[in-house]
Amino acid sequence: MKLAQFGSRDFLKAIRPFVGLFVVLLLFAMDAELRSLFFKGGNFKTILTQTVIVAIGAMGMTLVIVSGGIDLSAGSLVALCSVVTAKLIEHGHGLAAVLVLTVLVGGLAGLANGGIIAAFRMMPFIVTLGMMGIARGISKWLADNQTVNPEVPLESVNSLMDKSHSPLTFFPLPDGVWLALGLAVVMTVVLRSSVFGRYVFAIGSNEDTARLCGIRVNANKIAIYALAGAFFGLAGVMQFSRLTQGDPSVAIGLELQIIAAVVIGGASLSGGVGSIPGSVIGAFMMACLANGSGIKDWPNYMQEIIIGAVIILAVGMDKIEPMLQRILRRGK
Amino acid sequence: MAKETESNPLRLRIRGVAKRFGPTVALGGVSLEVATGEVHALIGENGAGKSTLMKVLSGAHQPDAGSLSLDGQPYEPSDPLHARNSGVAMIYQELNLAPDLSVEENMLLGNEPQTFGWLHRGERRRLAKRALEEIGQPQMPLDVPVRSLTIAQQQLVEIARALVGEPRVLIMDEPTSSLTQLDTENLFSVIERLSQRGVSVIYISHFLEECQRVASRFTVLRDGRSVGSGAMAGASLDEIIQLMVGRTVDEIYPRTSRAAGEPVLELRGVAGLAKPSRVDLTLRAGEIVGLFGLVGAGRTETLRAVFGLDRLAKGSVSVFSREASRSTPAKRLVNGVGLLSEDRKEEGLLLGRSIADNLTLTRLGPVTRMGIVNSTAQATAAGEWMARLDVKALDATQPVGELSGGNQQKIALGRLLHHEAKILLLDEPTRGIDVGSKAQIYRLMNELSGEGRALVFVSSYLPELLGVCDRIGVMCRGELTEVRPVADWSEAEIIRAALGQAETGEAAA
Numbered sequence: 001m002k003l004a005q006f007g008s009r010d011f012l013k014a015i016r017p018f019v020g021l022f023v024v025l026l027l028f029a030m031d032a033e034l035r036s037l038f039f040k041g042g043n044f045k046t047i048l049t050q051t052v053i054v055a056i057g058a059m060g061m062t063l064v065i066v067s068g069g070i071d072l073s074a075g076s077l078v079a080l081c082s083v084v085t086a087k088l089i090e091h092g093h094g095l096a097a098v099l100v101l102t103v104l105v106g107g108l109a110g111l112a113n114g115g116i117i118a119a120f121r122m123m124p125f126i127v128t129l130g131m132m133g134i135a136r137g138i139s140k141w142l143a144d145n146q147t148v149n150p151e152v153p154l155e156s157v158n159s160l161m162d163k164s165h166s167p168l169t170f171f172p173l174p175d176g177v178w179l180a181l182g183l184a185v186v187m188t189v190v191l192r193s194s195v196f197g198r199y200v201f202a203i204g205s206n207e208d209t210a211r212l213c214g215i216r217v218n219a220n221k222i223a224i225y226a227l228a229g230a231f232f233g234l235a236g237v238m239q240f241s242r243l244t245q246g247d248p249s250v251a252i253g254l255e256l257q258i259i260a261a262v263v264i265g266g267a268s269l270s271g272g273v274g275s276i277p278g279s280v281i282g283a284f285m286m287a288c289l290a291n292g293s294g295i296k297d298w299p300n301y302m303q304e305i306i307i308g309a310v311i312i313l314a315v316g317m318d319k320i321e322p323m324l325q326r327i328l329r330r331g332k
Numbered sequence: 333m334a335k336e337t338e339s340n341p342l343r344l345r346i347r348g349v350a351k352r353f354g355p356t357v358a359l360g361g362v363s364l365e366v367a368t369g370e371v372h373a374l375i376g377e378n379g380a381g382k383s384t385l386m387k388v389l390s391g392a393h394q395p396d397a398g399s400l401s402l403d404g405q406p407y408e409p410s411d412p413l414h415a416r417n418s419g420v421a422m423i424y425q426e427l428n429l430a431p432d433l434s435v436e437e438n439m440l441l442g443n444e445p446q447t448f449g450w451l452h453r454g455e456r457r458r459l460a461k462r463a464l465e466e467i468g469q470p471q472m473p474l475d476v477p478v479r480s481l482t483i484a485q486q487q488l489v490e491i492a493r494a495l496v497g498e499p500r501v502l503i504m505d506e507p508t509s510s511l512t513q514l515d516t517e518n519l520f521s522v523i524e525r526l527s528q529r530g531v532s533v534i535y536i537s538h539f540l541e542e543c544q545r546v547a548s549r550f551t552v553l554r555d556g557r558s559v560g561s562g563a564m565a566g567a568s569l570d571e572i573i574q575l576m577v578g579r580t581v582d583e584i585y586p587r588t589s590r591a592a593g594e595p596v597l598e599l600r601g602v603a604g605l606a607k608p609s610r611v612d613l614t615l616r617a618g619e620i621v622g623l624f625g626l627v628g629a630g631r632t633e634t635l636r637a638v639f640g641l642d643r644l645a646k647g648s649v650s651v652f653s654r655e656a657s658r659s660t661p662a663k664r665l666v667n668g669v670g671l672l673s674e675d676r677k678e679e680g681l682l683l684g685r686s687i688a689d690n691l692t693l694t695r696l697g698p699v700t701r702m703g704i705v706n707s708t709a710q711a712t713a714a715g716e717w718m719a720r721l722d723v724k725a726l727d728a729t730q731p732v733g734e735l736s737g738g739n740q741q742k743i744a745l746g747r748l749l750h751h752e753a754k755i756l757l758l759d760e761p762t763r764g765i766d767v768g769s770k771a772q773i774y775r776l777m778n779e780l781s782g783e784g785r786a787l788v789f790v791s792s793y794l795p796e797l798l799g800v801c802d803r804i805g806v807m808c809r810g811e812l813t814e815v816r817p818v819a820d821w822s823e824a825e826i827i828r829a830a831l832g833q834a835e836t837g838e839a840a841a
Binding site: 196201209214216 | 639661671679683684689700
């Protein structure tokens with residue numbers, strides 16, 4: 001892609017998440033302790049593995065947010081699907097069946113979200129808030145209010161997020177990381193260049209215009225939420241793999257982390273703006289901050305404060321940049 | 333030039349004002365004088381510098397050179413609040429009201445009489461009432477939410493709001509762009525009233541006839557300079573247009589001979605859920621049929637129902653002799669029917685997306701392979717339409733929201749052309765755009781009908797309907813009353829039909 005195809009402003013905006021990540025890494029490099037412990041192949045493997053769940057969720061959430069919606073049921077669906085994964089393993093299903101069925105469960109929940117939003121023209125916030133409760137309830141019911149530990153572990157699922165074989169080197173990466181990277185590439189093309197992707201942007205930019213242009217807004221919305229649900233389902237499999245158990249009370253508040261990753265990645269909550277690479281970088285940046293704080297042995301609350309500030313800063317850049325430019329110009 | 337006389341002292345003087353943004357010269361020397369109580373028309377194409385000048389006057393921008401004075405005192409507003417307190421009030425083209433707040437709350441917003449944060453209820457009433465009386469609207473209800481008012485009423489509330497601060501200069505930017513002829517007349521009498529009370533009004537409009545009607549003097553801006561000014565009474569429209577565009581406009585409404593062909597769109601007793609109540613119309617290939625009516629007559633609703641955006645309650649729609657009454661926009665587009673929305677910002681365009689995306693959205697097929705859109709092919713296709721429509725933009729990737737109104741409208745129209753629509757339903761295609769772009773759109777419409785396409789042209793501006801259309805239909809209260817060839821209408825007859833003859837007296841009051 002030629003650089004001239006972007007306005008310089010758009011270009012700056014598109015690379016902003018990458019610049020943000022670079023700044024974070026630069027700050028880390030200035031600290032001796034982090035320099036020696038953070039920048040290690042093995043540690044980056046850890047960070048990547050820690051990124052997987054939020055990153056996969058963020059891919060689904062990016063579709064939803066770019067289309068002008070929001071999905072608050074993400075965290076609950078991840079918990080539900082981690083329980084579903086455990087139950088399927090208990091029933092003796094293999095890797096393929098576990099993946100397909102769990103993703104299907106997530107997709108059906110998303111289908112319900114999208115169907116209700118489209119059919120009754122309801123606010124996505126409300127519908128998915130409801131689904132957040134429903135999915136959490138169902139997962140507790142399904143798991144009998146306790147964690148589900150399959151008696152015979154399924155190694156292929158457990159190894160998706162397992163990095164314990166060679167903790168000190170970057171390679172080999174766990175399968176889950178490769179899966180997430182592969183999906184990121186596919187989804188980048190889908191959102192940027194496919195007809196469906198154009199429709200997602202069109203609906204998020206202006207739903208009325210999309211309707212006027214003959215785009216079947218309702219059908220597309222249902223597809224968007226169903227697809228997002230499928231991603232949350234896959235994230236649920238990863239969640240299971242991380243803990244090697246199905247936990248109905250896990251991933252509380254995860255939807256907010258996912259939304260934060262998407263927003264740090266440059267998406268606008270009013271729709272029409274956002275990108276998959278940005279969202280994945282956003283997820284990675286949050287994992288880096290958490291990991292770095294861990295190495296520094298900062299207490300949990302410090303991490304929370306830092307990540308909170310980063311979210312505001314990332315979104316505030318839209319306003320801060322013009323101010324900085326004005327100040328710089330004045331200085332000349 | 334305005335003479336300083338006892339009765340008409342100079343209110344506002346702008347001398348050699350210049351403003352540049354980086355390399356772009358927005359204003360290259362503007363001079364303008366407005367007397368007390370004078371209505372002064374500021375005329376110019378989009379991009380001529382009108383809005384920059386207004387921003388300088390209202391304190392949003394500071395000029396690089398030149399001077400401003402108000403009632404003989406130097407006037408250097410540092411921000412809009414300062415300008416308002418100095419007595420310069422501005423009414424923007426887009427309504428700036430909070431729809432859920434009441435009329436009174438809107439009028440006093442930011443100007444509330446208060447003591448330590450406590451509102452004075454009685455004082456508010458008094459101020460609001462006084463402002464409404466000043467514009468001759470004492471009957472306007474104060475407690476209803478603004479959203480329940482018509483656009484015309486909202487406009488009046490906006491004017492009344494500006495008057496609460498007792499301005500000396502009132503700037504109105506395209507105040508009639510969403511008003512009907514009748515409401516416009518009403519607005520003019522309000523302006524007249526204000527001028528009699530000594531308020532100077534700077535009136536910005538693309539409608540030259542309006543400027544002629546309401547203003548006593550005018551100034552024309554072109555390329556950031558004031559290129560001419562004088563008394564309205566002594567100037568002809570052609571002279572003013574010539575000043576605006578810097579060249580002669582021989583023919584605003586070109587009309588090559590064309591012959592109507594087969595019927596392509598037939599509406600029989602079409603009724604929507606609320607509006608329209610009954611529309612019968614036969615549109616033939618190669619003809620342009622105009623639809624006139626007051627705002628609320630049901631013209632937009634008719635187009636929406638035909639296009640499948642709103643549900644049809646009764647009647648039948650046939651496209652290319654095939655009955656297809658129940659439909660969706662997607663199906664209509666497949667059958668070659670395209671709609672240009674009256675509201676390009678809210679409905680017509682994806683303002684944040686590129687020109688290329690907007691032009692090709694309804695027909696991505698030719699630029700797509702296996703579900704993947706080829707950006708290069710898309711940009712090439714868009715580039716061709718941009719050239720044909722003479723769109724002024726950086727390139728096909730520029731967001732549509734950054735373009736001027738005229739260029740935005742060309743993109744919205746271009747989408748129908750890229751779609752190869754055979755039946756074009758155009759709802760107010762020239763609203764709020766400059767004369768040059770209007771002329772280009774008229775020329776384009778003429779070309780399209782020459783190619784055998786059929787056009788429905790909804791407009792509230794009679795001269796353009798009379799100039800462009802083959803036949804004109806008039807809608808009144810949801811009904812299409814009459815469709816006649818243009819030659820069989822007089823302007824007065826059309827307006828009478830639009831008012832519904834029996835109601836003439838009441839509606840004009």
